[in-house]
Amino acid sequence: MRRLRKPLLLAVVLLVAYFGTRRYLTSAHLAGQVASRLCLLCGVPVQVDEIDVGMSQCCIRGVRFYERDAATTRNRGLWCLTPTRSCRCWQP
Numbered sequence: 853m854r855r856l857r858k859p860l861l862l863a864v865v866l867l868v869a870y871f872g873t874r875r876y877l878t879s880a881h882l883a884g885q886v887a888s889r890l891c892l893l894c895g896v897p898v899q900v901d902e903i904d905v906g907m908s909q910c911c912i913r914g915v916r917f918y919e920r921d922a923a924t925t926r927n928r929g930l931w932c933l934t935p936t937r938s939c940r941c942w943q944p
Contacts, residue, residue, distance in 0.1 A: 877905040886912065896920045896931065911936065 876882065887900040894917065901914025917932040 878903065890915070 883900040883903045890898040897918040899916040904911045915934045919929040
Protein backbone atom coordinates (compact mmCIF):
# COMPACT_ATOMS: atom_id res chain seq x y z
CA MET A 853 0.00 0.00 0.00
CA ARG A 854 2.80 2.42 0.82
CA ARG A 855 4.50 1.72 -2.52
CA LEU A 856 1.42 2.86 -4.39
CA ARG A 857 0.98 6.07 -2.43
CA LYS A 858 3.68 8.17 -4.16
CA PRO A 859 2.88 7.12 -7.77
CA LEU A 860 -0.83 7.58 -7.12
CA LEU A 861 -0.25 11.03 -5.61
CA LEU A 862 1.96 11.99 -8.56
CA ALA A 863 -0.71 10.83 -11.03
CA VAL A 864 -3.39 12.87 -9.24
CA VAL A 865 -1.19 15.99 -9.18
CA LEU A 866 -0.40 15.63 -12.90
CA LEU A 867 -4.06 15.17 -13.80
CA VAL A 868 -5.10 18.20 -11.78
CA ALA A 869 -2.33 20.28 -13.39
CA TYR A 870 -3.31 19.10 -16.88
CA PHE A 871 -7.00 19.82 -16.51
CA GLY A 872 -6.38 23.11 -14.70
CA THR A 873 -4.09 24.30 -17.48
CA ARG A 874 -6.52 23.10 -20.12
CA ARG A 875 -9.37 24.97 -18.46
CA TYR A 876 -7.32 28.18 -18.29
CA LEU A 877 -6.30 27.94 -21.95
CA THR A 878 -9.95 27.74 -23.03
CA SER A 879 -11.28 30.34 -20.59
CA ALA A 880 -13.02 33.64 -21.13
CA HIS A 881 -10.12 35.32 -19.32
CA LEU A 882 -7.70 34.27 -22.05
CA ALA A 883 -10.18 35.34 -24.75
CA GLY A 884 -10.32 38.76 -23.11
CA GLN A 885 -6.53 39.01 -23.12
CA VAL A 886 -6.39 38.10 -26.82
CA ALA A 887 -9.11 40.66 -27.59
CA SER A 888 -7.24 43.41 -25.76
CA ARG A 889 -4.00 42.60 -27.62
CA LEU A 890 -5.82 42.63 -30.96
CA CYS A 891 -7.40 45.95 -29.98
CA LEU A 892 -3.97 47.43 -29.32
CA LEU A 893 -2.61 46.09 -32.61
CA CYS A 894 -5.53 47.16 -34.81
CA GLY A 895 -6.65 50.28 -33.00
CA VAL A 896 -10.34 49.31 -33.06
CA PRO A 897 -12.56 47.58 -30.48
CA VAL A 898 -12.36 43.78 -30.76
CA GLN A 899 -14.43 40.99 -29.21
CA VAL A 900 -13.37 37.32 -29.10
CA ASP A 901 -16.03 34.69 -28.34
CA GLU A 902 -13.85 31.65 -27.72
CA ILE A 903 -10.22 30.59 -27.84
CA ASP A 904 -8.76 27.10 -27.64
CA VAL A 905 -4.99 26.75 -27.23
CA GLY A 906 -3.53 23.29 -27.62
CA MET A 907 -0.07 21.79 -27.73
CA SER A 908 0.44 22.26 -31.47
CA GLN A 909 -2.51 24.32 -32.66
CA CYS A 910 -4.67 27.19 -31.51
CA CYS A 911 -8.16 28.13 -32.66
CA ILE A 912 -9.96 31.46 -32.26
CA ARG A 913 -13.73 31.58 -32.83
CA GLY A 914 -16.00 34.57 -33.25
CA VAL A 915 -13.58 37.45 -33.63
CA ARG A 916 -15.51 40.69 -34.16
CA PHE A 917 -13.97 44.00 -35.17
CA TYR A 918 -16.09 47.09 -34.45
CA GLU A 919 -16.00 50.62 -35.80
CA ARG A 920 -13.60 52.91 -34.00
CA ASP A 921 -15.73 56.04 -33.61
CA ALA A 922 -18.84 54.54 -31.98
CA ALA A 923 -20.04 56.45 -28.93
CA THR A 924 -21.19 53.50 -26.80
CA THR A 925 -20.84 49.75 -26.89
CA ARG A 926 -24.51 49.31 -27.80
CA ASN A 927 -24.25 51.60 -30.81
CA ARG A 928 -21.09 50.09 -32.24
CA GLY A 929 -21.32 49.03 -35.83
CA LEU A 930 -19.93 45.61 -36.62
CA TRP A 931 -17.18 46.09 -39.15
CA CYS A 932 -15.85 42.56 -39.67
CA LEU A 933 -16.68 39.08 -38.32
CA THR A 934 -14.30 36.13 -38.65
CA PRO A 935 -16.06 32.94 -37.56
CA THR A 936 -13.11 30.55 -36.98
CA ARG A 937 -9.36 30.79 -37.45
CA SER A 938 -6.85 28.04 -36.72
CA CYS A 939 -3.07 28.10 -36.83
CA ARG A 940 -0.20 25.83 -36.02
CA CYS A 941 1.78 27.19 -33.11
CA TRP A 942 4.67 24.78 -33.11
CA GLN A 943 5.84 21.97 -35.33
CA PRO A 944 8.21 19.33 -33.95
